[in-house]
Amino acid sequence: MSLIFDHVSYTYSIGSGYETKALSDVSLKIGEREFIGIIGHTGSGKSTLVQHMNGLLKATEGKIYYNGEDIYDKDYDLKDLRTQVGMVFQYPEHQLFETSVFEDVKFGPRNQGLDEQEVTLRAYEALTKVKFPEDRFDQSPFDLSGGQKRRAAIAGVLAMKPAILILDEPTAGLDPKGRDEILGMISDMHNTVGNTIVLVSHSMEDVAEYVDRIIVMDEGSVLYDGTPSEVFSHYKKLEEIGLAAPEVTYLMHELADRGIPVDVNATTIEEACESIAAYYGRTGI
Amino acid sequence: MMREITIGQYYPAKSVIHSLDPRVKLFGTLMYIIALFIANSVSGFVFMTIVLSGIIIMSKVPFGYMVKGLKAIVVLLVVAGLFNLFLTPGIPVFTFWKFSISMAGIRGAALMVFRMIYLIIGTSIMSLTTTPNQLTDGLEKSMRPLSAIGVPVHEIAMMMSIALRFIPILTEETDKIMKAQMARGADFDSGGIIRKAKALVPLLVPLFVSAFRRANDLALAMEARCYNGGEGRTKMKPLSYETRDGIAYLIILIAFIGIIAVEIFRKKIGFI
Amino acid sequence: MGIVEAKNLLYEYFKRDDEGKVTGIETAIDHIDLSVEQGQFISILGHNGSGKSTLAKHINALLVPAEGSVTVDGLDTSDTKNHLSVRQIAGMVFQNPDNQIIASVVEEDVAFGPENLGVPTEEIVERVERSLKSVGMWKKRTHSPGRLSGGQKQRVAIAGVMAMEPKCIIFDEPTAMLDPGGRAEVISVAHELNKKKGITVILITHYMEEVVGSDRVFVMDHGKVVMQGTPREIFSQVEELKKYRLGVPQMTLLADELRKKGLPIPAGILTREELLNALCP
Known part of the structure; x- marks a missing residue:
């Protein structure tokens, strides 16, 4: 599985006098079993970028290849691409519409043209994967709590068994425990199923904790693309474009500035804790 | 679109x-x-x-x-x-x-x-x-005589101005829900009239739910800002x-x- | 007496099934006592469904107590005659920026409150200018709210409340739908209004970082106030907070982890500076 962006640009409302370039000359490759975080402030082009991945938006310049095939080819089946590249939008619970959770989750696989038995199986698997309580399968999706609605909606996309799963701000509006639960579930799924995950997020802390690769978007272009510690080492530049590295990064740099030899590449609390404890364990405060 | x-x-x-x-x-x-x-x-x-x-x-x-x-x-x-x-x-x-x-x-x-x-x-x-507010102010003032025969002129004007304010928000929302359902394989374009009408259910149900939620929120927000009907209201930009x-x-x-x-x-x- | 006083407040609602039959009674607010002094900045923390928004709506007389009482600036909210005055004294900023802006032009929206109060035209114009300037949105007064960022929309909503000249503003999860930049905008405006104009602020949130600067924090769970104290007192109880589905600021968490590893770090670290000073004094 591979998804390749080849010099992709996208301009909104061409020819109306209100043209805005939302993406300019983006080239990147997404491979198997990756866990990618896309960060950028509002309007940086990150949502536009991910909507190209499943063909919901069509690039005005450049090409996109999925498994070597040009997705803008006349004969290419975009509907099939959308089941391969699953997309969970921001506040996905706003798309629920069926009379029961179970029926709603079946919507995707049913659109894939699978037989009813397979559809049911897929829906069951997907709801189990998101740890949705089994005794609520038949409840109306409108009677659930916020966190449960979110799970049901994510299951609706998972049921199509996408090879790439894109999640646009999956934790928006949830409380801290809810955030941890959703991110933990996504991470578990990545580890067990092994599908590629693309996580669009505002939260540096979340991204630092879970992903292996970060793509930073700024003004429609890719500013950085690398591991969390590589990307966060540019913390001063990140701040200039209205983003910030995790608090931990700042602390480690400030400690290093005061002459304490800690690992400035630490981006998560565990890493920082290890590094600081290792030093002070030897010297004491 | x-x-x-x-x-x-x-x-x-x-x-x-x-x-x-x-x-x-x-x-x-x-x-x-x-x-x-x-x-x-x-x-x-x-x-x-x-x-x-x-x-x-x-x-x-x-x-x-x-x-x-x-x-x-x-x-x-x-x-x-x-x-x-x-x-x-x-x-x-x-x-x-x-x-x-x-x-x-x-x-x-x-x-x-x-x-x-x-x-x-x-x-x-x-x-x-x-602006919608001016427009409804204008309508409200031109139709004022009708309130004598029991037409709720102020309420109609207020409803119109709110409807106009929410048109762009709801069209954007429609666009978003449509994309979300397309990402789940929904097809809004092909098939005959009956199939097309059926395909609209996954779009219309969430849209109505969202419109009601917004209406509810807005009613609370208006009440919180002391909205109490047309009586005793003054205007920042009175028509003259x-x-x-x-x-x-x-x-x-x-x-x-x-x-x-x-x-x-x-x-x-x-x-x- | 404080600006907001809740005594033994209880609020229940009926749970209904599909046919609208009552299936049970839910207690959203369970005998709460709360007292807020004029000029304070207080925060109410709690997970989704803990009852914090229901509490907020009581202070604004959008809901009235089933039992007990709420008074705002001495006015009893149970008395319908007081509702308009209560809402003028204690304004409210809601979560969704799109669903609380009524007009299609920024300044016309800010004027909505004073218009409802029957303020004379010249004074509305002055109030709109003053409020928009106090949140730094004066330059955008003729813009359409649709073209503003989330943080800017919330600042317009705050200006709309300020134009009613309140003594107190309740922020009901004002940042839940914003990006980090927008969140910082809104919180800094709230602090500024509190410091410069002496507005009492009641901030309801589940972002831990936002409550760090408050005078007092209340933690809610299942309709009860389960913890209260200064941010430092609250955040020194990491395990307790986790029990209520809440986290603590990153630096507090790191300090806590380091302490577990045996480093002599004091409890109640809130900011990076404090941790830095604890590590290299």
């Missing part, structure tokens, strides 16, 4: 038209619509074109922005045009298979299409140059006529007499 609909969206600019009292604009729009139906000839439409161009130039709203609103009704225009073209009886000037087109048909179709385009552009200038509004009324009347005169004169000398 839903974003293209510009009808009803205010375009901020500093122009004479923007600064007119909304009641003048309401009156002007009404007279303009009547005039469009009086105009029934090439001469009449030449006159209306001059009037409309004048207003467009004075409004300082880019022409491209207004025309964008037309895209949404292209299909309607084509259908209406074709109906007129083929179904108007008269001496055929052009025939093929079972269809024939008469001179009267061509004339009728052309008038119909022009009338609709002018109608949309003309009325959209009203909403493009008037200025000299320019008087002049505008005069110009509207002159233009209206103008179109009647053009039509009568044309008929007399038998011009097109």
Whole structure:
């Protein structure tokens, strides 16, 4: 599985006098079993970028290849691409519409043209994967709590068994425990199923904790693309474009500035804790 | 695609038209619509074109922005045009298979299409140059006499202004839900009418749910800001006529007499 | 007496099934006592469904107590006659920026409150200018709210409340739908209004970082106030907070982890500076 962006640009409302370039000359490759975080402030082009991945938006310049095939080819089946590249939008619970959770989750696989038995199986698997309580399968999706609605909606996309799963701000509006639960579930799924995950997020802390690769978007272009510690080492530049590295990064740099030899590449609390404890364990405060 | 609909969206600019009292604009729009139906000839439409161009130039709203609103009704225009073209009886000037087109048909179709385009552009200038609040203030004040017979004028005006404010929000929302369902394999384009109507369920249910949620939120927010009906309310920008509004009324009347005169004169000398 | 006083407040609602039959009674607010002094900045923390928004609506008289009482500036909210005054004294900013802006032009929206109160025209104009300037949105007064960022929309909503000249503003999860930049904008405006104009602020949130600067924090769970104290007192109880589905600021968490590893770091670290000073004094 591979998804390749080849010099992709996208301009909104061409020819109306209100043209805005939302993406300019983006080239990147997404491979198997990756866990990618896309960060950028509002309007940086990150949502536009991910909507190209499943063909919901069509690039005005450049090409996109999925498994070597040009997705803008006349004969290419975009509907099939959308089941391969699953997309969970921001506040996905706003798309629920069926009379029961179970029926709603079946919507995707049913659109894939699978037989009813397979559809049911897929829906069951997907709801189990998101740890949705089994005794609520038949409840109306409108009677659930916020966190449960979110799970049901994510299951609706998972049921199509996408090879790439894109999640646009999956934790928006949830409380801290809810955030941890959703991110933990996504991470578990990545580890067990092994599908590629693309996580669009505002939260540096979340991204630092879970992903292996970060793509930073700024003004429609890719500013950085690398591991969390590589990307966060540019913390001063990140701040200039209205983003910030995790608090931990700042602390480690400030400690290093005061002459304490800690690992400035630490981006998560565990890493920082290890590094600081290792030093002070030897010297004491 | 839903974003293209510009009808009803205010375009901020500093122009004479923007600064007119909304009641003048309401009156002007009404007279303009009547005039469009009086105009029934090439001469009449030449006159209306001059009037409309004048207003467009004075409004300082880019022409491209207004025309964008037309895209949404292209299909309607084509259908209406074709109906007129083929179904108007008269001496055929052009025939093929079972269809024939008469001179009267061509004339009728052309008038119909022009009338609709002018109608949309003309009325959209009203909403493009008037904020919804001004518009509803204008309506509320012009219709005030009706409240004596129990018409809830203030409530209607408030509802209209809120509806106008939420049109862009709900169109954006429609776009978003549509994309979300397309990402789940929904197909809004293919199939017959029944299949297409069925395909709309996953779009309409979430849209209604969201509209109700927003309505509920908004009602709370209005109550929290001491909204208590129309009684005892004051205005930040109360409507009051200025000299320019008087002049505008005069110009509207002159233009209206103008179109009647053009039509009568044309008929007399038998011009097109 | 404080600006907001809740005594033994109880609020229940009926749970209904599909046919609208009552299936049970839910207690959203369970005998709460709360007292807020004029000029304070207080925060109410709690997970989704803990009852914190229901509590907020009581302070604004959008809901009235089933039992107990709420007074705002001495006015009893149970008395319908007081509702308009209560809402003028204690304004409210809601979560969704789109669903609380009524007008299609920024300044007209800010004028909505004073218009409802029957303030004379000249004074509305002055109030609109003053409020928009106090949140830094004066330059955008003729813009359409649709074209503003989330943080800017919330600042307009705050200006709309300020124009009613309140003594107290309740922020009901004002940042839940914003990006980090927007969140910082809104919180800094709240602090500024509190410091410069002496407005009492009641901030309801589940972002831990936002409550750090408050005078007092209340933690809610199942309709009860389960913890209260200064941010430092609250955040020194990491395990307790986790029990209520809440987290602690990153630096507090790191300090806590380091302490577990045996480093002598004091409890109640809130900011990076404090941790830095604890590590290299």
